[in-house]
Amino acid sequence: MRGLTRFVIAILAASLLVAAGAGVAVAWSDEQPLTDGEFYWQGQTIVASNFSSADEAALYTESGSHVRNITLENGDLEIDTSELKGQYYVTTPDREQISFEVAIQTIGVSVSVTRSTEDPPYLTATVTVSTNRGGTPAIYIYGTDNLADRLVGENGNVINGSTVAVEGTNGEITIALDDLAGGEEAIRARDPESGTGGIDIFDIPQITHPPDSYDGIVGRGETVWQGETVAVNVTAHDRYGLEQLDGEHIMTKQAATDGRLYVNTTDVEPGIYRVLENKSGNEVTRFRVKQQTLEATVDVEEETIRVESDRKEYTATVRIANDSGNVTARAVPKSEGDWMTLNASESAVLQLNLSVLAPGEYTVHVTVDDAPVTATSSFTIAEPETATPTETETETPETTVTQSSTATESITATDTSPTETATATNAKTPGFGIEIALAALLASVAWWRRG
Structure with a gap:
């Protein structure tokens, strides 16, 4: 509730006073002359020149109780009435007693708030001020700057700014409250001459309109x-x-x-x-x-999330985030942005798309839209398995080398041009090395014969 906003209401001036009880009108002044049987307001000072040749005067209540002694200055008397109320008399040995009355000025402030019948309604506050000090020509009302444009009514007469004068010792003004927030407010009244004041604390009701939506009317015991x-x-x-x-x-x-x-x-x-x-x-x-219960369980193999609750109908939001907190939208089908809405009942199963997720740690967050309830379920996407090559023993076929060698020697000897021909054919046959050696031997023999 807001602190009190104080509109100050002061009664600034009055020319005549009607004496309550005594019925005698006196002009307001801080100092009033002492007169037998006179009426005074508390806070005024009663004075009398050349009151007595004595050094002191004595003040008594009407019943004779001694109140205090008052020192005289060169015979002059001053009586402070700030703590006096009722009938008194003052006397000295060389004078007869002089009686007087002291009354307390009261200032009444009353505020009533009225609500109009229009739709939407508006609020007004009627401020009524009064004082028992008769003869007051006008009551001055003033307050904060935003008060001036709120003061309306037949008795109100705007003087300047936020000051309004109400004629007579009783009057009222009306203040519009429809654009003020609800809560306690206070209006004060004070007479700056006597120091007397009054206050009324009142409540400004709020104009509360229905919300755009609500969940229903609750009955007893529901x-x-x-x-x-x-x-x-x-x-x-x-x-x-x-x-x-x-x-x-x-x-x-x-x-x-x-x-x-x-x-x-x-x-x-x-x-x-x-x-x-x-x-x-x-x-x-x-x-x-x-409080609603809520549990969420993820089945990685089936790529599903099961949501369990004791509430029959509700709406939840589903999100999947990695271990860094980044939301992954693709894993939730029919996603809206980075989330999707699940219209759930007591038990609901949602198909996920976990195959799009990279290996790592993830958490599903399920949050009820109209309740302070959240459930989480963590799961792991494992690294895919790598294929290992299988060792197979293979027999190495034996390598067969076949060597063949054919050597032909044709020797013709003449007187003029002996001819020698040697031909060797190499094939991969088993006797290839021996045949080479024999061919070489035959060639050597032929050369020896020539020589």
């Missing part, structure tokens, strides 16, 4: 899921309190213009609560706030 906004049928504009069954106060709210009290239970702990009329304390209804 259960509300924590996080829901529910309505209670009450009286429009009245204020109501919400408290736990053990009496702990939770909040005070004002009913909306449609006659319903709207309560958001997001920050209300699970338990049983009562709705009470703020003025009378009478119970309107009671209901239970319950």
Whole structure:
């Protein structure tokens, strides 16, 4: 609730005073001459010149009780009335007593707030001020800068800025409150001459409109899921309190213009609560706030997530994030941005697309849209297996080498031109080495014969 905003109302001037009780009108002044049977306001100073040749005067109540002695300065008398109230008399040994009365000035301030019947309604505050000091020609009302444009009414006469004069010792003004926030306010009145003041603290009710949406009207004994906004049928504009069954106060709210009290239970702990009329304390209804249970389990092989809850119908948001907290949208089908909405019941299964995820650690986050409830489930995408080559023993075929060698020697001897021909054919046959040696031997023999 806001702190008090104080509009200052002061009564600045008055020319005549009507003596209450004594019926004698006197002009206001800080100093008033002492007159037998006179009426004075508390705070004024009563004076008398050449009152007595004595050094002191004595002040008594009407019943004879001694109040105090008053020192005379050169025979002059001054009586301070700031602490006096009632009938008194003053005397000295050489004078007869002089009686007088001291009264306390009162300033009344009364504020009443009125709500119009229009839709939407507006609020006005009627401020009534009064004083018992008769003869006051006008009451001056002034306050903060934004007060000036709120002051209306037949008795109001704007003088300057935020100052308004109301004629007579009693008057009223009207202040528009429709654009002010609800809460306690105060209006003060003060007479700067006497120092007397008055105050009235009043409450500005809020104009509360129904929310755009809510989860339903709650009846007596019903259960509300924590996080829901529910309505209670009450009286429009009245204020109501919400408290736990053990009496702990939770909040005070004002009913909306449609006659319903709207309560958001997001920050209300699970338990049983009562709705009470703020003025009378009478119970309107009671209901239970319950926290929803929520569990989530991921099956990597089946690529699914199972969500379990004790709540039959709700809407949840599903996200998948890696170990760095980065959200991966592709793994959630029909994703909207980086998430998807799951219209769940007590048990729901959502097909995921985990094949698009790189190996690593991941967490599924399931958050209920209208309740402070979240469930998580962590899972791992493993590295794919690498194929290992298989060793096979293979027999190495034996290598067969075939050697063949053919040597032909044709020798013709003549007197003039002996001819010698030798031909060797090499093939991969077993006797290839021996045949080479024989061919070489035959060639050597032929050469020897020539020589």
